[in-house]
Amino acid sequence: MINLWDIRYVRLGTPDVEAATRYACDVVGLELGRREGKAAYFRSDDRDHTLVYFEGDPQDHTIGFELRSMEELQAAASALDAAHIEVRAGTADECARRAVGAYVNFRDPNGSSIDLVVRPHHGGTRHWPSHDAGITGFSHIGLCSANPVRDETFWTQTLGAKVSDRIGTAPLLRIDEVHHKIALFPSQRVGVQHINHQVESVDDIMRAWYRLQKAGVRIVFGPGRHPTSGAMFLYFEGPDGMVYEYSSGVRLITPEQEPGYLPRQFPMADSSFCMWGSKPDIAEFKV
Known part of the structure; x- marks a missing residue:
């Protein structure tokens, strides 16, 4: 079984990198770490980056998960190949763009693009956000799933995740002590359904609620509190419907x-x- 160590990054295609960059900095409150060609890299904690917007199809999403060692990466590639899942190793140039030592890519049963990486770079400098949203780091993603029961089996039996709770058929999956790092929501779409950043306190959530309303950002859920994870939350709409x-x-x-x-x-x-x-x-949350 593959043992995921942590969630590392999300890569999102967009037709307008400049608009997405303004949103990530001015609305979300991330730090623009650097630009490389037609891509912008954003920091939310001490990692080199946790979000990338690149010029491309807005339905082109990839989620990166960290493994502990090269030996684990090689074993993971072999396990996926034995399960008849097509695996592709990243080239030196692709590894450089992801700021990792090595990685392999595959697609889960729903078609979502997944990177397994080793030796990802750290930032080297203190995270300095574009404004004080209270962000403490990138924490989890929601994934679209046309068949959550099928995909739960894959994520638990192949990738070693554990089910914390279920809402209907939607499982909330943990890979460490945090209640969930992945959630699989019923949807006919492929890829990322939502992106979560942790903030320090409910005060940050409420300040954001007022700030986002004033800026005309569409709030799609909250403020509220999840009975599953116990987390207080606020969801809002970003570029390309993310x-x-x-x-x-x-x-x-x-x-x-x-x-x-x-x-x-x-x-x-x-x-x-x-x-x-x-x-x-939010379509995937509606009864």
Whole structure:
């Protein structure tokens, strides 16, 4: 079984890199780390980058996950090949663009593009955000899934994720102690459904709510609190229809504190997404 160590980055195609850059800096509050050709790299913590916007198809998404060693990467490539999943090793130039020592790419059963990377670069300097949104780091992604039951099997049995909770057929998956780093939501689309950044406190969420409304940014869910992870949240719309989320207070599931933890089953209902009463204007969250 492949053991994912951490989520590392998201790469998004866009027809307008300049507009996406302004959004990432002025709205989300990320640091523009650098530009390379027709791509912009953004930092949210001490990693070299956690988000890239590149000139391309806005449906072209790739999610990067870190493995511990080259030996694990080679074993992962062999395991995927044995499972009849096409695997491609990154070239030296592609590794340089991703700021990693090596990587392989494949597609999950729903067609989402996944990188497995080793020796990803760290920033080397302190993260300096474009404005104080309270961001502490990139934390998780929602993925689209035409068949969440099928895809849950792949992510748990092949990639070693564990189910923390389910909402309807949508599993919330952890790869470490954090309640979830991946969530699979029913959708006929392929790729990333939303991108989450953690912020320090509920104060940052509420400040963002007022700030985003004043700036005319469309808020699609929240403020609210998830009954699954316990996190307080705010979702808002970004370039090319991508949804971004701020959240704070996510639950940790540790063997010491919760031995023998079993996933809870929540119904596909508004109350399963928010315990405060907010109703989502997000297609994949709607009942």
